[in-house]
Each structure stands twice: as C-alpha cells, then as structure tokens.
Amino acid sequence: MMPTLEICLTPDLLRLYNLKEKTVVVTDIFRATSCMVAGLANGVEEVVPVATVAEALKWREQGYVAAGERNGIQVEGFDIGNSPFEHMTQQGRKIVMTTTNGTQAIHYSRHHAKEVIIGAFLNLNAVLSYLRQKQRSVIVLCAGWKGRFNMEDTLFAGAVVEALQGEFVLDGDDALAALSLYQTAQSNLLEALKPASHYQRLIRTNANAEEDMRFCLEMNRFDVLPILKGETLIRN
Amino acid sequence: MMPTLEICLTPDLLRLYNLKEKTVVVTDIFRATSCMVAGLANGVEEVVPVATVAEALKWREQGYVAAGERNGIQVEGFDIGNSPFEHMTQQGRKIVMTTTNGTQAIHYSRHHAKEVIIGAFLNLNAVLSYLRQKQRSVIVLCAGWKGRFNMEDTLFAGAVVEALQGEFVLDGDDALAALSLYQTAQSNLLEALKPASHYQRLIRTNANAEEDMRFCLEMNRFDVLPILKGETLIRN
Numbered sequence: 301m302m303p304t305l306e307i308c309l310t311p312d313l314l315r316l317y318n319l320k321e322k323t324v325v326v327t328d329i330f331r332a333t334s335c336m337v338a339g340l341a342n343g344v345e346e347v348v349p350v351a352t353v354a355e356a357l358k359w360r361e362q363g364y365v366a367a368g369e370r371n372g373i374q375v376e377g378f379d380i381g382n383s384p385f386e387h388m389t390q391q392g393r394k395i396v397m398t399t400t401n402g403t404q405a406i407h408y409s410r411h412h413a414k415e416v417i418i419g420a421f422l423n424l425n426a427v428l429s430y431l432r433q434k435q436r437s438v439i440v441l442c443a444g445w446k447g448r449f450n451m452e453d454t455l456f457a458g459a460v461v462e463a464l465q466g467e468f469v470l471d472g473d474d475a476l477a478a479l480s481l482y483q484t485a486q487s488n489l490l491e492a493l494k495p496a497s498h499y500q501r502l503i504r505t506n507a508n509a510e511e512d513m514r515f516c517l518e519m520n521r522f523d524v525l526p527i528l529k530g531e532t533l534i535r536n
Numbered sequence: 537m538m539p540t541l542e543i544c545l546t547p548d549l550l551r552l553y554n555l556k557e558k559t560v561v562v563t564d565i566f567r568a569t570s571c572m573v574a575g576l577a578n579g580v581e582e583v584v585p586v587a588t589v590a591e592a593l594k595w596r597e598q599g600y601v602a603a604g605e606r607n608g609i610q611v612e613g614f615d616i617g618n619s620p621f622e623h624m625t626q627q628g629r630k631i632v633m634t635t636t637n638g639t640q641a642i643h644y645s646r647h648h649a650k651e652v653i654i655g656a657f658l659n660l661n662a663v664l665s666y667l668r669q670k671q672r673s674v675i676v677l678c679a680g681w682k683g684r685f686n687m688e689d690t691l692f693a694g695a696v697v698e699a700l701q702g703e704f705v706l707d708g709d710d711a712l713a714a715l716s717l718y719q720t721a722q723s724n725l726l727e728a729l730k731p732a733s734h735y736q737r738l739i740r741t742n743a744n745a746e747e748d749m750r751f752c753l754e755m756n757r758f759d760v761l762p763i764l765k766g767e768t769l770i771r772n
Contacts, residue, residue: 473734
C-alpha cells in the first residue's frame with residue numbers, strides 16, 4: 301500500500317492528525333530549521349531544541365552554545381541568534397536552541413510520531429531521499445507563527461508534495477493548497493514572500509534579514525538530514 | 537484608519553484571533569452557507585443554526601423544518617438534507633439547520649464578534665457591498681472540515697480578498713495564500729475542486745452532488761445577505 305503524505309499547516313492543528321508510525325518533517329524556514337541544517341552541515345556536533353529560555357540557559361551551563369530568538373530577536377544572554385551564518389561557524393560545538401515556533405513544533409511531535417526529521421529548502425533533496433527510502437507515511441509540520449499559518453513553511457511543504465505526489469497518496473486539501481501555492485511561487489520564492497508577514501517582520505528587526513532569507517531559500521545547498529534521537533538532533 | 541481583513545482557515549484556529557468589534561463572515565460553501573443563502577433568497581423566513589441533532593429536533597417540534605447532514609449525509613428523522621435545491625422549496629417556512637462544520641463555526645463566532653454574516657459564492661457581491669458600507673474590520677471564517685483546512689471555503693475567502701484588497705489592510709499570510717489559491721483556480725472553480733477531499737466525499741455519498749456543487753459555485757445568483765440576529769439568521 302502506498303504511504304500517505306499530509307501537511308499540517310500549524311502546530312495548533314496537529315492534534316487533529318494521527319502521528320502514529322509516521323515520519324514528521326518539521327519545517328521552520330525563517331529560520332530555525334534552516335539554521336539546524338546549516339549548522340549540522342558545517343560541523344556542529346548536535347543541536348538540542350528546547351521550548352524555553354530557562355532550559356536553554358541550563359544547557360549553556362554545560363558548555364552548549366545558546367542560540368535562538370523570541371519574536372525574531374536574539375534572546376538576551378544567548379551566544380548567537382537565529383541567523384544561519386552564525387550557526388555555520390560553530391564547528392565542533394554543541395548548540396541548544398529555542399525559537400518562537402520551530403523548536404516547539406518539534407516537541408509537539410516527538411512523543412507521538414515514529415520519528416522526527418528536519419526539513420528546509422537547504423536540504424530538500426536529503427529529505428526527499430530519506431522519505432523515499434523509508435516508505436513510511438509522512439506529515440510535513442509547518443511551524444507557522446504563534447499557531448497561525450505562514451507562507452514560507454507552506455511553500456516548503458508544497459515543494460515536498462510536488463516531488464512526492466506520484467509516490468505517496470496525498471491526504472487532505474492542505475496538501476493540494478501547498479502544492480498550488482508552491483507552483484505559483486517557485487520561479488522566485490523570495491519575491492513571492494516579500495508581502496508575507498514574517499519577511500516584513502524580519503526586515504524590521506534584523507539588519508541582515510534579507511541576506512538570511514535569500515540563503516534560507518537556496519535549494520539543496522547541503523546534503524545533510526538532521527534527525528531527532530532522544531532529545532537531540534544529529535546528522536542521520 | 538483602513539479596516540483590516542483577516543482569514544481564519546478553520547474554526548480550530550479562531551481562538552488565535554481577536555474578534556472584538558469585527559464582522560465575521562462565516563462560509564461553508566459545500567453546502568451549509570450556500571443553502572442558507574439560497575433558502576433565504578427564495579422565501580425561507582428564517583434559519584436557526586444549531587450545533588446538535590437533539591437541538592434541531594426540539595425546534596422541529598415547534599414547526600421548524602429540520603435540515604442538515606452529518607458527514608455529508610442527511611440526518612435520520614430530518615425533513616431535508618443539505619442540498620440548496622431542497623432549501624429553495626421551503627417558501628414561508630422556518631428552517632433549523634445543523635451540519636458537520638458550518639453551523640458550528642457560527643456558534644464559535646456569535647459570542648465574541650460584533651456581528652456575524654453568511655457568505656457564499658451565491659451572494660458574494662451582497663457580502664462585499666455590506667462590508668464596504670460598514671467599514672468595519674473583517675474576519676472570513678472558513679468552516680473547514682472537522683477542524684481541518686478545506687479548499688472550497690478558502691477559495692471563497694480568496695475571492696473576498698481579491699475584491700477588497702485595495703480597501704482593507706490584509707492581515708496575515710492566510711489572506712495572501714487564499715488570494716493566490718483563488719487566482720489560480722478562478723477560471724474554473726469546479727475543475728480546481730475536483731481533487732479536493734470534500735468534492736470526493738460528496739460524490740461518493742450523494743447522487744446529485746455534482747449538480748449541487750456546480751450550483752454552489754455560481755457567482756452572485758442571489759442578492760441577499762443573511763445576518764445573525766440573536767440565534768436566528770434573517771435577511772438583512
């Protein structure tokens with residue numbers, strides 16, 4: 301039987317999905333999962349996603365590099381923020397990371413799914429290869445923005461749907477919507493995202509935001525697949 | 537200050553929205569709100585949306601026509617189902633209606649918003665005229681399917697966004713997504729909806745489903761605006 305492919309547009313809708321025995325692909329394009337991919341591809345040893353700033357500071361005491369943002373801005377007392385370029389210069393280090401949406405989506409999934417992997421445009425092909433090889437049913441979980449739909453994560457989900465639509469059974473109108481949105485936007489993702497809320501928010505709060513976002517939209521820059529083992533993300 | 541226009545993709549996300557002082561446009565294209573519009577335009581006196589079958593049966597004892605479906609199928613003991621053609625032959629009658637998604641979305645809204653109106657492709661221009669005249673901030677609430685996103689309601693939301701985008705401030709990526717989906721699908725809505733889950737579900741369960749759906753996608757057939765007064769929908 302062909303495995304299914306579903307899209308969950310925000311973590312707030314995840315309780316409507318049956319995660320059992322499925323692979324969850326968490327995506328938070330701007331910028332948590334893009335940072336995880338970029339870091340692990342550049343020699344970061346592991347990334348521990350945590351939900352709160354307090355937890356992150358505890359891991360920091362054990363030598364972890366504390367990374368993350370709240371509302372798009374680096375957390376006070378942390379070592380680095382949420383730019384992929386910062387994560388790419390942490391070779392040999394371990395990172396603990398908390399963000400507004402991305403790490404929390406991972407925690408929603410880890411207790412119920414068979415496994416959790418990390419997806420971004422930066423490692424799209426690595427994600428696709430893994431899903432094809434496993435032949436397990438898949439939920440792409442968009443981190444969204446504070447529970448609400450966002451465009452960039454949905455476009456990533458649409459890219460997954462476009463690639464796998466012949467090999468997996470699409471389940472749900474959200475998968476059709478993501479596919480249509482991606483097909484409309486794919487010739488110039490950055491341009492398509494300029495009216496989007498997170499693009500506008502990052503441009504307001506971060507000096508190098510446009511460079512970050514351009515980088516996060518590069519396809520297949522890294523052949524790395526972050527996978528959750530226990531509470532830690534490592535290279536598969 | 538220009539009023540805002542937001543889209544809520546499913547009632548399960550409505551708690552993330554501030555409804556205060558806003559007009560909520562509830563839409564459930566297949567088929568609850570299409571039935572309400574078609575009925576009220578054809579002499580139905582009022583429609584009472586209720587959440588449960590038990591409530592509907594109580595109203596029925598008072599002479600109301602009991603209408604509605606569960607999972608796309610007419611409820612046992614009810615007088616009519618959820619085909620707009622059935623609702624158009626109830627001139628002079630009062631209808632009590634319960635459906636899987638549509639009437640429940642109305643109940644979510646009525647306690648917090650300034651007002652609740654009913655939208656469908658069948659009365660799109662009546663909705664737009666009303667919103668332009670009131671100049672109040674708007675939330676288009678898609679009834680969805682059991683809490684999940686659906687395509688046809690989102691396309692209606694996209695039609696509202698396309699018409700009002702210069703006159704209202706679009707708030708949220710969901711509005712941009714609905715607009716893009718509508719622009720892609722608008723040349724042939726029925727064709728675009730054929731892969732959608734609710735289309736497939738109705739075709740399986742209802743003999744005249746395709747005729748119903750074709751009708752529900754007709755634009756501006758009726759110049760009527762159902763508005764909620766207390767617990768009852770009447771013509772504005």
